[in-house]
Amino acid sequence: MIKHCSQALILLAILLLTNTAYSAPMMAILDENNQRVNVGSVGSYYIDETGSLTLRDLDSEQLRKRFIPLKGDFLQFGLTKGNVWIQVDIAPKLQPGQSALLHIKAPRAQEVDVYTHNLPNSQVFAEMGDARPYQNRPLAYPDYIIPLPVNTTPVYTVYIKVSSRIPISLIIEVKTLSALSNDIQKDSLITGLLMGILLILLASYLFFYLRTLHPMYLIGSFLLLGIAGLHFSLHGLIYQLFPMHTGLQERVYNFFSLSSVALISWFTRYYLDTPVNLPRANKLLFFVIVCNLALAFIYTLAPQELSIALLSASAASTLLILQGVALYGVCLKIPYSQFYLVARLVLLVGYSLWALAIYGILSLPFWYEWGLTIAITLEALVHFAGMIARHTPMRTNTMKVDDSYQEELLSELASKLKRQTNIIDHQYSLQEPSNEQLKRAYKNLSNLAERISIIQNLHNPQTNSSNRPANLQLLIDEATLNFYALDQTDAEIEMQYKGTLNWELLSHSRTIKHIYQAVMEELKHHTDQTLHINSAVEANDRDGQRQLIIRAYPIPSSISLESEHYFGPRYLQELVEKLEGTLSLTGDGRGRSLTCQIPVNARPVEASELARLTQSEDITMLLIGHQDSELLERTGNFLLSRLFSTSHIDKVEELHQRLIDRTEHERFVILLFEDQQNFGASELAGFASFLHERDSCFLISNNVNMSQDYASALGFDGFVYSAQIETKLLPDIERAQRVTHTVLPRIKRTL
Numbered sequence: 001m002i003k004h005c006s007q008a009l010i011l012l013a014i015l016l017l018t019n020t021a022y023s024a025p026m027m028a029i030l031d032e033n034n035q036r037v038n039v040g041s042v043g044s045y046y047i048d049e050t051g052s053l054t055l056r057d058l059d060s061e062q063l064r065k066r067f068i069p070l071k072g073d074f075l076q077f078g079l080t081k082g083n084v085w086i087q088v089d090i091a092p093k094l095q096p097g098q099s100a101l102l103h104i105k106a107p108r109a110q111e112v113d114v115y116t117h118n119l120p121n122s123q124v125f126a127e128m129g130d131a132r133p134y135q136n137r138p139l140a141y142p143d144y145i146i147p148l149p150v151n152t153t154p155v156y157t158v159y160i161k162v163s164s165r166i167p168i169s170l171i172i173e174v175k176t177l178s179a180l181s182n183d184i185q186k187d188s189l190i191t192g193l194l195m196g197i198l199l200i201l202l203a204s205y206l207f208f209y210l211r212t213l214h215p216m217y218l219i220g221s222f223l224l225l226g227i228a229g230l231h232f233s234l235h236g237l238i239y240q241l242f243p244m245h246t247g248l249q250e251r252v253y254n255f256f257s258l259s260s261v262a263l264i265s266w267f268t269r270y271y272l273d274t275p276v277n278l279p280r281a282n283k284l285l286f287f288v289i290v291c292n293l294a295l296a297f298i299y300t301l302a303p304q305e306l307s308i309a310l311l312s313a314s315a316a317s318t319l320l321i322l323q324g325v326a327l328y329g330v331c332l333k334i335p336y337s338q339f340y341l342v343a344r345l346v347l348l349v350g351y352s353l354w355a356l357a358i359y360g361i362l363s364l365p366f367w368y369e370w371g372l373t374i375a376i377t378l379e380a381l382v383h384f385a386g387m388i389a390r391h392t393p394m395r396t397n398t399m400k401v402d403d404s405y406q407e408e409l410l411s412e413l414a415s416k417l418k419r420q421t422n423i424i425d426h427q428y429s430l431q432e433p434s435n436e437q438l439k440r441a442y443k444n445l446s447n448l449a450e451r452i453s454i455i456q457n458l459h460n461p462q463t464n465s466s467n468r469p470a471n472l473q474l475l476i477d478e479a480t481l482n483f484y485a486l487d488q489t490d491a492e493i494e495m496q497y498k499g500t501l502n503w504e505l506l507s508h509s510r511t512i513k514h515i516y517q518a519v520m521e522e523l524k525h526h527t528d529q530t531l532h533i534n535s536a537v538e539a540n541d542r543d544g545q546r547q548l549i550i551r552a553y554p555i556p557s558s559i560s561l562e563s564e565h566y567f568g569p570r571y572l573q574e575l576v577e578k579l580e581g582t583l584s585l586t587g588d589g590r591g592r593s594l595t596c597q598i599p600v601n602a603r604p605v606e607a608s609e610l611a612r613l614t615q616s617e618d619i620t621m622l623l624i625g626h627q628d629s630e631l632l633e634r635t636g637n638f639l640l641s642r643l644f645s646t647s648h649i650d651k652v653e654e655l656h657q658r659l660i661d662r663t664e665h666e667r668f669v670i671l672l673f674e675d676q677q678n679f680g681a682s683e684l685a686g687f688a689s690f691l692h693e694r695d696s697c698f699l700i701s702n703n704v705n706m707s708q709d710y711a712s713a714l715g716f717d718g719f720v721y722s723a724q725i726e727t728k729l730l731p732d733i734e735r736a737q738r739v740t741h742t743v744l745p746r747i748k749r750t751l
Contacts, residue, residue: 026069027089027155028174030100036175039160040070043088043172051082055115055159058085074368075170076360077162079309086160090148090174101180102158104144105171105369107236108250109164114146116158129164130250134243142236145180166250166308167359169368187235194231194373198224201380208387216270217387219263224380226260231373251300254311258296260376261318264347265289268322271340271383272329281325288318312355319348339386343379350375417448444486450514451571470509471641472548472602473501476535479516491524496534503537503546504641506601508579512548515575515596522572523552523559523594537602547581548600553593555585569594607643610734614645614669619737620662621646621669624655626677635671635700635725642730652686659690667694669733674701675722681706684715696736700725 026044028037044067046058057063067087077084092100106112111129128136128144139145148158162168175183202224209217232238233253242248265288268274274282295314298306326344329337354371356362364371423441480495505512516533524531534551559569569583572594576583581598613619621639623646625632632648639646649655659668668691672680680699691697699711702722711719718732 027091029091029093030174030176031093032095035179036173038073039086039088039172039174040073040075042070043086044069045075045087046085047077047080047082048085049082051163053083053085058087058159072363073171074363074365075168075172076357076363077168077170078360079167080164082163084162084168086162086170086172087157088160088172088174089155089157091155092148094176099150099177100148100174101177102144102146102148102160103173103175103180103183104146104160106144106162106164106169107142107234108166108253109162109168109170110166110247110250111161111163112144113161114144114158116156131246133246134239140240140243141184142240148174165304169358169360171365171369190370191231191235194370194377195228197377198228198380201377201384204384204387214270216267219267219270220380220383223260223263223267226256226263227373227376227380229256230260230376234372235369247303250303254299254303255296257315258292258299258311261315262289262292262296265292265318265322267383268325268340271386272325272334272337274325277332277334278325278328281328284321285325288321292318312358315351316355319344319351323348336386336389339382339389343382343386346382347375347379350378417445440486447482447486469504469506470513471501471605471637472503472505472512472535472537474637474641475505475509475513476500476516479513479520482517483520486521487524489524491520492528492530493520493524494530494532496532500535500537502605502607502643503602504605506603508600511575511579512598512600515572515598516550518572518575519550519552519594519596522569523555525556529554537600539604546600546602548596548598548602550596550598551593552595553587553591555592555594557592559585559592559594572596605641605643608730608734610730610737611643611645615643617645618665619667619669620658621671622655622658623648623671623673624650624652624683625673625680626650629673629675629677631675631700631702631722632673632678634722635673635729638725638729652683655687656690659687667692668696669737670695670697672697672699672716674699674703674706681711681714688715696733698729698732698736700729 026042028039028042030037046063046067053063067085070086075086090100094100102114104112104114107130109129110131111127113128114126126136126138126144126146134140137144138147149156160172162170202221205217205221205224208214209221229252232241233249233256236249238249238252265285269282269285272278274285292314295306295311299311323344326337326341330341350371353362353364353367354375357364357368357371424438476495480493483493519533520531532553534549536549538547538549569585573583576596576598579598579600581596583594583596585592585594587593607615610619614621621644623632623636627648627650636646636648649658655670662668670687670691672678672683674680680701684697684699688697696717697715698718698720699706699714699716700720700722704721706719706721708719717736720729720732
């Protein structure tokens, strides 16, 4: 009994489902409640593989029975040989004045024919598609919009024939004019939003390119233009720009799709710097670029010669190769490879879903329309985030001041202070104290006071550490002199310069100078071993950033980054981290080395023509005065920072022989100083008679009563007040050199 009841219930359920299915309306009914009907839910289809059947043939009773219900809002037929016929019955029940339209979204199909056979004279008829002229469209719009007849039978049949070399995917709706207007606004809004994002990214890429002149950003700009072209071709916007050309949309899509993956591969070479970091992958990327460009050329000129599946396979395989390169780059910890990996994952997943929708494997109508553009735009946004991270490095750690830290610091300071006071006490206990030792102990105490001030600034983020521009080479030399003035162990330091002379620091010069001095003080050897320090500035044109590399070796075995003592590498590490740099200790034994990498705001200093003449010894620039003169030291440092080659003479008497032994083409630029150590104005008479007409002599003084006219009357070619050394000295020297090559009379020097 129970068994029979179960069978009866099953039969009843099947009957109800069958009745429900067949009771569903198999026609598109438009009324006040239904403003749109998707043809996929009410229509049927038939695939004519021969491609020879006409509408008259389909009207036969035998073929009419072979139409299959669509049963899906998103019509996906994939790669189809022949013609796809779609049939739909339309029953408009609209108010007078309202009209119905057929809206077909199939922008890349070669042929789309829409007509009805049961209306007089075939009133609704259109031959459209990528292979047909744009003028064939009843309404000039990227999609196919066909106005349906107003005065006709209550129910009429519309046939749609689609043929294409590419996968056939359709969205077909019968809708009212107001519903169509809403859809057009929605599509325009999405397109405008995506194109607006691309425009902002394009402006940013161009800005980075103009700032750094690195080709990576230019390639990225071309890639963004390729994305826009790809979007226009996918949404039928190319025909609006060139309505007279048939088949153009397919060619444009083929070109931009393959050239875009080639540009992504090219972009990868610069982004990961594969010629340096991944030389083997770089060769593979070059091969991928050439293959995609070759296919782009073929598919653009003759799209019918190769299957569209080969194009999709080429794009997919390229993305898989790039994904592998991204994973390899992350394993090797290439800078910013994490951003690149995320970008590759976004595009690979987005493109895969889009391709599956195109070929009819997944039903994703929204992703079919917008997915590819959205995926590539998101990828570009990830790259943009990486570029922002390159140019705005974030501080990666914060310094916390606690009681234990203060106790350690005070303990070490007390130990260092006690050592210096013991040296002073010992010297004063002797009958003849060493003035040199006392001076060094005093300078060490002053250095400790400076360190305390710097430590305080390290933990005060509001401290302004900006300085005036300073030549890096001079900073290193000053730090070296300061070290030897403090050193009490006769340590040996060998400085090896590599490209530091031609660089000028625009900020943090005082801190960087102190870092050099701290490296010498804390890493020096207390034996006869020499500490070597290499310096170089590396310019990264891709990021527009520059790094100062300081490498010291060999490092004493007692030095450790994990040391609890504040001074030493721990102090150096905080100094370096203040400038957002890194400090590392590598190697073993005599191969141990410490490396500081510090991002710096620096610019290369180009030698002027006058400076090059001093380097080639065509011009001899002499500074005459006492070597302890602060005015002379300041002038010499300024000239060295501008790459001038200078010589120094203590006394005027030493100049006579040099003037006599000069070469035929040599000329002199002589600088005399007048301050507490020198009296240059009165010394000109000692050598004025030996000067040639092409020579020049300048007076630099801190005497506020001195004037230009008075200096000229004495026979000087120029006078520079001490406050004007950086602004007036070089222009005056260059002007004097120009005068020597003209026929203008020179001022006669009076003795």
